[in-house]
Amino acid sequence: MAVDRVLANLDLNLLVTLDTLLRERNVTRTAESLGVSQPAVSGALGRLRRHFGDQLLVRVGNRYDLTPLATRVAALTGSALAGVRRVFDATAEFDPSGLDREFVIVSSDYAATILGPLVARRLAAAAPGARLHLRQTTPYAVDHAAETLRSADGLFIPHGFVTDLPYLDLYSDRWVCIVDGDHPDVGDALTLEQLGELPWVALFNGPTAFASAARQLRMLGVEARVDVVVDGFLQMPFLVAGTRRVALIQERLARRLAPVSGVRVLPCPFEVVPVAEAFWWNPLYRNDPAHIWLRGILTAAAAELRHQPD
Template structure:
């Protein structure tokens, strides 16, 4: 029997990095670029991995390559192990925002980009010139999967999406929905009833396949939520109200920023709408990363500095 601890003797653990890259990319050329090696080196690593595991791991399917069932089962475990090793190695590293260069991909809507991330961008320009931000506006419904895969580093998402993910998270700020319309629209008044709202031309929002929070509530109340105009941008939607009879439910902080440009009149909704709670969430492998921790702190500080929502 081999002595304990000798199981890994003779195995190049760098092969696990190659395996992870191949599973992420499912393409030898792209995996070689991710690893910073030549394509023949990546092909050789795949050959060694096949020999090590006794499985083809990746097989051709038309022009693409698909992982075998064995590789699928192994992929997430290997990715998690490598992330934990990286976390151990970097746990005592020092992050210098004025010297270090790093890119962070942050998932946001255009609403949170304008309300929250704009102050963060100004902070980074002053404090961390080597830090690059990529704001990702797609895939909000699958934010947990994209954090797991490493496609994004952080996600700013409503509490209703993040609370069941099991990922670390922090509450950033609260907002509330108001009823908005063009100032020249005489139908938009403080005395509007639910029936008045139902009778007015309606602009709604869609980010992905999920109905908006307000539309989901209207459906529960038994009201028709078919929109006359459907906007896929929270920022563009209020600007479309100008010169029309349309009404929309808009986040109060956003309505305040766009009130003059969109010539908005803002009134209280004729029914109770739960507050919108925005959260910051990430994958556990990034919790101790110094740069990641620094950026989370700056985002939390920007949220704390937001003016009262009223």
């Protein structure tokens, strides 16, 4: 069978450069990310432009934007690299000790704080050459999970946001409320009425991005009066401390941050569905030996977390 001419002339290094260029949209940052010289990246960009017959990156003011063709290509490079990686990672017996690979997991700061250290420690012990990249999630990343997982090994997100993708259940957590340690209006417990009156610190505060517990509160007819909006959970206790504000946060994180932030942890004054944290991944990785091994690492780390004292 004749070899495809495009494949015969393909330099796989160009695919790596293309993926990074379209993500960074900057020659200098691409060179720094790949650990090569700026002229080398500029030369690769020239070859890529000739191959595609397209500029790929065009200057708009003081930045570069993707052309329409580059936007379509960017949606393919992540899965293409993953496929190439699976081919060259395949061995008769998978040995993680020789693994040279970066695992990218899109995660909230909550999951990265609670589970991340356990995963990182196990990775370092079993696969010293592997690297863990915990990429901060966004509402867009969650709302477009299938697209997100084209360029990531997985996504830490609770059930209720993602469907129709394979997943691995990890651990559960409870929602709690936090208030300042010396809050003048709150005693040993909060009431629904107080949750409707007090100012809030809220996560994202979008229709699909608000914490699931807050959405359940709305179903009870209580609308939070949002005073501060944040992009992560870690800031919440410090924005509640010293104020009349209240926030909903996961109990495992609240217990860790309460001593350093000066907040009190209180039960939610309503029945709330617990957090069911899971790892979601692209079906392309179903039989990938390295990814199967990663899922085993996550399972072991989650089991360790579940056995930690509350």
